[in-house]
Amino acid sequence: MIKMRFPGGVKKALTLSYDDGCYDDIRLMELMDRYGIKGTFNISSGLYRPEGTQPEGPWPRLTRNEALKHYKEHGVEVAVHGYVHRDFTRLTDAELCYEISADRAALEKDYGVVVRGAAYPYGSYNDRAVEALRANGIKYCRTVGTREDFMLPQDWLRLHATAHHANPRLLELTREFLELETDEPRLFYLWGHTPEFRRDGNWQVIEDFMRLVSEHKDELWLATNIDICEYHMAFMALERSVSPDSRLIYNPTAKEVWMASGGWVTEGEPFSVKPGCTIKY
Template structure:
């Protein structure tokens, strides 16, 4: 039986993803920096607050965040663990509908407003079309999450970001998958007068051949693509019913399993 393990696209074993909340106008500068260095971000927006209090207006949403991910953050940013179920459902579902109208695609991600959530909320989310949600509890490590409805980031950008990035870049053991997940609010760079932090970080970590740069939902979709692969009982071959490719390491050979294709995995079949 061949030894088969998942890799990220093109055989990579590291992924970087960024997550920023509230949709403030400082997102314009942050998106510009990300685009410059080939970094992808997920931007969690409150649809009921757009255009007010230094927030990006509705007409700018689709163009500004093109190439990144627009995700939910509730309509009005309440502390949802203290909200009645009826308001919780409305805040989440209406935010999805409003953002989808602006983005032009299905919104499937969330970050918990004020970091507020509980077990009941996690259980409700799949019924509202939400496939993951980010917390504010930084782990300091690069492990893949076990529970995507309690997706803990690696660090906030104000927490020793360059040293964390340096450690991440030096990771080399390909028997593991590593994820660096940075979160924050773009307006914090204005408040703290430290835009140089994210600029230096992006220049340092961007455009590397061994890192996959992905939005939150791209990571979710890729992992689900792997879970949906149909392996033979002896792992001699695999069929990919999904539309997109999944990459595998098979006896230390990187193999692309294209969407809609079946691929032989035993070396003497290739």
């Protein structure tokens, strides 16, 4: 039995995403850099704060120039959140495509990257929204459903998080994840909005979370949403010989993919297949 491992052979990955392109994202990114955490920022690029105004009120957004400077400087993933944050389930097909594609196009033009990720505005989704995302080339989209578990998503276009940062069990769940003895790949996914830290006076919570995670970083793959999504897709795209005698694995993708072979309970050392290569295990 072949079991996926993350890059370097580790079994656990951790990521986060924060929505709305808010001014307080800057402080979060500084903390992420300090503790080596990677993540994704979902931006409604039709709703930047006007240039030359101050970040005031309970939910200040970044201006386009501030956003460009800070998201680029910190090397985070930028992803779609609806061009003007309209509820995907309340739009015509044409409006829905525009919300996705106009946001994607604006981000691609500004950031010089091909954007493939998204989060649902208001967490609101249905089958039609999922199909529109697929048709517009989006590979994953996060809901606001939280599972309090560490399973990899079955469906990346209906991606549920492990927890919101205000979950009173956040640190408990984090410890549970870090201490988990597992044979299968596991994912911890945190989400939220950074103005909530200002409103709730709980920046300490996220710093405690990050410090705890960073103490275990040798056992973790700290990555952005799209890194993990596309790595999982690369694993799923591996081709394997059919007979149990042959034990060949071919990697047709452009990523080195890690795995371990074992039985239901036993497991071997992790190994990898380089892009375009075939190995016998």
